[in-house]
Amino acid sequence: MADTVEKVSTTEASSSSAEAPIPAEKTESTTEKTKWGDVEDDDEEEANAVSELNSLSIKEESVLDEPEDSSIKAVTSGETPYTSASRFEDLNLSPELMKGLYVEMKFEKPSKIQAISLPMIITPPHKHLIAQAHNGSGKTTCFVLGMLSRVDPNLREPQALCICPTRELAIQNMEVLQKMGKFTGITAKLAVPESNHGVTSARRAHVCAQVVIGTPGTLKKWISFKKLGLNHLKILVFDEADHMLATDGFRDDSLRIMKDIERVNPSYQVLLFSATFNETVKDFVQRTVKDPNQLFVKREDLKLDSVKQYKVVCPKEQNKIEVIKDQIMELGDIGQTIIFVKTKVSAGKVHKALADMGYDVTSVHGNMEQEDRDKIVKEFKDCLTQVLIATDVLARGFDQQRVNLVVNYNLPTKHDTGEPDYEVYLHRVGRAGRFGRKGAVFNLLLDDRREIEVMEMIERYFEAHVKEIKSWNSEEEYKSALKEAGLLDE
């Protein structure tokens, strides 16, 4: 079985290309900087990832043409041959959509994941796709472009649906869609909770927007109240798909919506995108989604090499606050910082502790009023605030290119077992160093055997070197760490 998987590695596949794609160099020859197609842009130095696909449920494999060395291994299903799209021109998109890509998004050519996945998404028979790719490699563009390209502009009915784990992510994806689809005339609707004075579901008008992006609860509600018709839906996207299909995530809601659509339109297409798919979830989705094309990356190749990781052992909880205060707040300009905490209560506590000392920080978590959440996040995106304290509501997908530093005030662990949550760790780290920028992560640990062990397990899992800051209150050590990470001069 391993042999057949080896055969479809994208690097090998290039030699057997029937119709050679135009080399990528041709499109970038005059530009010093290559723009990739996404808001959460590029880690183009990320290389060497190899798939750890198991060949389960793959009946046939066809050759994939891939002109470059690829960090992504693909297995295609069925007999459809796919040619990697080295240019957006290869995709037969409408002129209006092309204009959106070039004029609005200012893209020049597809990123690696886009070049491979877009033909799979767009080419009939529109097979399902499970796609894993690095943080900031351009996943959003893949599914937004996929949705836009498959919508019939003349049919005023919902045809594409995107489900996201958080309000913030739905909003962010909607912003990308509207920008990219600006010239297409395609209509879109956000399905997220509204502040209480909104219309009740029973009175709400039918959704006739062609693309709907939202969160599970609101979508479920609109569907059950018959306000969102599924009859014309042809493409369903799960952003952060591993979390959307995890037992401790949104599995029940996701499966319910999938079945509702399948009932009225069995030939609909499902796209699953995430930077992470642990073995449990991967196994589940491979059993759930029938006959999909698949793209996977090996876990140790997922970490961002542009982000340096550090750990510091603090004798007491209060010392963590002091580290933030003395070593981070007092630093001056190192760009924006997100401090991740485990609970909403600790978000409040850390916020108050720092605010009481006179520091200008903000915080977000799921218990806040929707409008306050929107306001805090917008302020941060507009760079009006420098330090944001957040629960894992922002761990995934949140794209703010000026975040250079991530602080793990608490390490991410599984709720039930206390085991490290490797996926959340990777997603948090992925908030820093976006757009290929330098970044750093400080992990603040208590002097506790279990905590130190969790950190070590994370290091082993990603085969990452997390350098220890030996004295928790040594200014010099933090400074040299930040210099090493490229965030501080001298």
Next chain:
DNA sequence: AGACCTG
């Protein structure tokens, strides 16, 4: 615990 309008 966190995220999600759970009725």
